[in-house]
Amino acid sequence: NAGVTQTPKFQVLKTGQSMTLQCAQDMNHNSMYWYRQDPGMGLRLIYYSASEGTTDKGEVPNGYNVSRLNKREFSLRLESAAPSQTSVYFCASSEGDRGDQPQHFGDGTRLSIL
């Protein structure tokens, strides 16, 4: 049982390059999330999705786009990477859509923008 799988685990980009971070879950969860984690700050929500085909902005959505093509997969795209997007990115999933179910996290993607 893999849980939440993120790819890649590490990536280095140059400013202006684009990239898609992939996330898949095998727990049949309805809700999926993308967070970024920066030193001295808590996990900050970038985008979330309550169900297939729906997405909503979180706290820090600027510079990102997401796609929820099916129930399993939720991808995060950086169209034109900037050094301020250097961070560790976590994908998570949970049952339900009311915030009263625990979130299950992937192992994270460490992204550096030069």
Next chain:
Amino acid sequence: ILNVEQSPQSLHVQEGDSTNFTCSFPSSNFYALHWYRWETAKSPEALFVMTLNGDEKKKGRISATLNTKEGYSYLYIKGSQPEDSATYLCAGSGGYQKVTFGIGTKLQVIP
């Protein structure tokens, strides 16, 4: 959105000591409170989700309580062990998918 604050930000205890941390939140907008444990180089792992005032949950030596009327939750660790060293995150929900995480309490248990 339910914003949460955690204290202290870091804590050092001796092996065998019991300890506790606090998560506070505005009681007027409460729906659910989460606690997670985050070990270095790993991903956050859910410990508890609580929704009802007076809720108490326990997992081994770790327990948590919830007071929604006064807006706080305590996480207790009894007889701390070195393997308990981690960052403990609190997160709050106001009733929608958005769950807001605190900065965490970093616990170091000294053998």
